[in-house]
Amino acid sequence: MVTGHHRPTRLLIDTQSIIENVANEVARLPKGRELFAVVKADGYGHGAVETAYSAKKGGASGFCVALLDEGLELREAGLTEPILILGTVDPMYIDLLLKYDLSVTAATKKWLVEAAAQLNKLNAGVSLKIHIKSDTGMGRIGFTSLEETLEAVEIVRENPLMEWEGIFTHFSTADEADVSYFKEQETKFRELIEKLPEQPRYIHSENSAAALWHPESPGNMIRFGIAMYGLNPSGGKLEDTYFLKPALSLETSLIQVKEVEAGTGIGYGKTYTAAENEWIGTIPIGYADGWLRHMQGFSVLVNGKKCEIVGRVCMDQCMLLLKEWVPEGTKVTLVGENSGETVTLQMVAEHLSTIHYEVACTFSQRIPREYK
Template sequence: MKTSRPIRARIAPAAILHNYRLAKRHAPGSKAWAVIKANAYGHGQWRAVEALRGEADGFAMLECENAVALREAGVTQPILLLEGVFSARDVRAVIEHRLTSVIHCLDQLELLVRNGKFDTPISLCLKLNTGMNRLGFTAATLPKAWEILQQLPQIDITLMTHFAEADGERGVSWQLDRFRQLAGDWSGPVSLGNSAAILRHAEAHGDWVRPGIMLYGASPFADQSATELGLQPVMTLESAIIGVQQLAAGDQVGYGGTFTADQPMRIGVVACGYADGYPRHAPSGTPIAVMGRPTRTIGRVSMDMMACDLTDIPEAGIGSPVTLWGQGLAGNVPADEVATAAGTIAYELFCAVAPRVPVVVDGANVAERT
């Protein structure tokens, strides 16, 4: 999509590869599913696949139809359906296209049994609920699952779980204990570590890890930055100044007058708003960069515009480049810092970028949005 409006999201595929390799270095004894759900966390499923096609051990996603599309495009690595199958059609696709399906409840397992043909090997990830309490078998439901699975020929099983607090003080040991209790004498493969566990809990990697947010250059931790972890930002949201206003002390800015100047100020209006995916609830003071200089947002974010402080950047004016987050020509603004200021997480920033925002891929000559 081409547009004369200056906002764009710039994607750096080389950074995805760098971050995947970092995950592998942290978990050298594990294979890694590259998690590309939610359109690769807003970065573009196909961009992520192309960046990792020659290197990823496997890909993990949600929609069966997207997994089939990867197979039809020549992707040969294992592909994991993180929420499993939803219909008989999904079951048939899993078998035909050699997909790996999570199975997290008896209803799903029975769907598989009713609709599957087991004359070829099928790979399943049996999910155990160890405390996240979203999906997974419990001590009450797991025996029945084993009973059913033992009747099926040619089933390759990996046990998996998901950590609720790998990024926090409680850590993963309590869930690992529950996992071991549920798994019993299981000696087959297991899939455990998410991004936080990969980076901080070596004991919780397993045979397969599942790097997600770290692939896209954001930190899973509140107390450690992406830069400190060695991650590279993949998405840069950038725009330009489209208007300048001079304020007197007492002047207010934006809808609701939520910001009042306490002294004479010069402000810039940026072509970016909540309709572009920038968080409307981001308060005054959220970090932003103009012409390579750090500054702050001012007032309430509007649908198509927002204001920033240019008082100490006298050289800035209409047309000056702006970095909303990422590593841009106008300066570096970590997405994690923007998210923290807005009371959210970088995951949401990335996933919320609107379809109307053009995407430019580093190394490509055209804008795209897929």
């Protein structure tokens, strides 16, 4: 393939950080509890396959994705560990789930009925691995009442073409200081587990936030996402309980440096005008890369100095107000460390009034990922 790596803009992924973040968490887990690495959305923008292999080195024993295609990508890349699809999959694709040994989430009775019909039709000779999703208060997918959930368990247990592999829930406030709603969800899930006729292979409830701040939550597996990438799930509201190492940096370099005269307008709409003679540097990254128009006014690093993005961010480029002349080709760090100064994804997220999860997922595929 000739496309892909012919620009100075790149996301640098430090796989060692991913390995260490996973290994640190695995070391903290109570005996018998496993870690599944959540690599949906192309590994939160970091690259699903590379993240999965790094997580495996750190001690992950399985993976979670959101979509069937994401599970297929991991299998095609040669990963043989258990893979759970956290979203629902149309029963018409059950042949692929069976062929690629992907475990799937059951969230409604209707889905279970349709899945049973499809399994009968396929008559494949292998059973479909199912995790039942209990909605204890997230209000997203899953069985809501205890009775409904236990009925779903029975439907799966009674069907020889289905294998009841797991049961799980998802917390909505595990990253908050107020634990009252978290406790309500946890209690509901504990009550459900006590009523189960038997224990499936996997019981799981913890995301990164619960793993960090509620490690006593029920289950024998955790679904570890954002913290694996070295990001604090609460965005800094709650302290990391151990040191997380961010894996992602974003770099580019100056493609043009020019001195503009006082009064010169910069960018579309002339939203910035040079107050005096100023050094303006252009970098080849724009909103088509996921470096959004709202990044105007944010500061990035040139030789360890913070330089403001002035004028509107264009589709492919944006402009910096440099502190002084620097040569074209000088490195610019948009996220990460540069000569002792650091810009974090959290700082980008705050500038955009969002969360670092969203920022990481928004970097487009046009930016090559490089792994070290």
